[in-house]
Amino acid sequence: MREGNSHEHQEGQGIQEEQGILEELAGFPDNETLLITEVERLAKPRGRYLISFGPYTLSVHEDVLVKYRMVKGNAFTKQELEEIVVADERQQAYVEGLKALERKPRTRKEIEMKLRQKGIETGSIEYALNRLVEERLVDDESYARQWAQQRIRNHRKGKAWIRQELQQKGVDKSIISEALAEVSSDQEFEAALAAGRKKWNQTKGEAADRKRKTGAYLMRRGYAGEQVRKVINQLLKEDAYPEEEEEYYSFD
Numbered sequence: 001m002r003e004g005n006s007h008e009h010q011e012g013q014g015i016q017e018e019q020g021i022l023e024e025l026a027g028f029p030d031n032e033t034l035l036i037t038e039v040e041r042l043a044k045p046r047g048r049y050l051i052s053f054g055p056y057t058l059s060v061h062e063d064v065l066v067k068y069r070m071v072k073g074n075a076f077t078k079q080e081l082e083e084i085v086v087a088d089e090r091q092q093a094y095v096e097g098l099k100a101l102e103r104k105p106r107t108r109k110e111i112e113m114k115l116r117q118k119g120i121e122t123g124s125i126e127y128a129l130n131r132l133v134e135e136r137l138v139d140d141e142s143y144a145r146q147w148a149q150q151r152i153r154n155h156r157k158g159k160a161w162i163r164q165e166l167q168q169k170g171v172d173k174s175i176i177s178e179a180l181a182e183v184s185s186d187q188e189f190e191a192a193l194a195a196g197r198k199k200w201n202q203t204k205g206e207a208a209d210r211k212r213k214t215g216a217y218l219m220r221r222g223y224a225g226e227q228v229r230k231v232i233n234q235l236l237k238e239d240a241y242p243e244e245e246e247e248y249y250s251f252d
Contacts, residue, residue, distance in 0.1 A: 060088045
């Protein structure tokens, strides 16, 4: 029963969204063939054209104009224009997706959120996302791998921290696990050691205080207890302190 209600709700939402898109044609006559009388390139937004059908006007993206051969003298029915308006909304969603990728790579979920913030309807968002994925402009697997390596190497974050970041970016849990599996224990240890050594050298006081503060610092950065214990033992060794005897490092 719940599944049926959910499906009906989605269908109803889709119909409402499509009706919203087609409001641009509300004043167009239903049973007339509409002849294009003028095509004008708009200064803003870039790549859009104003199409005149006598007293009626419609703006479309350049790619849509070309696809549907919207040139002066060609004629369209209102039904054909409805198809064009939907295609134009999808093209706008795709263009906005490209804009969101101009400065840096993003996950599928991040692009979706950007498009929703611009008020683009769900069907057009899905079209844009699927097209961006097909063109490999959005690739969560590649993104997760690069993010994990970059955060370990440049920012010295642990796997738990990276996992949380990728989850917040909407990456699927299985993709996150695969990306983190490519980070070796040695890689993570070297990053933890570099971060831990810096904190250790900045911390004053007795060995117990330095261990506690450095250990807590590494845990906050997403390193597991075993990695923290290994780092602490290495730092103790470097400073000629006795190593920890516990199997796992404790903050007690």
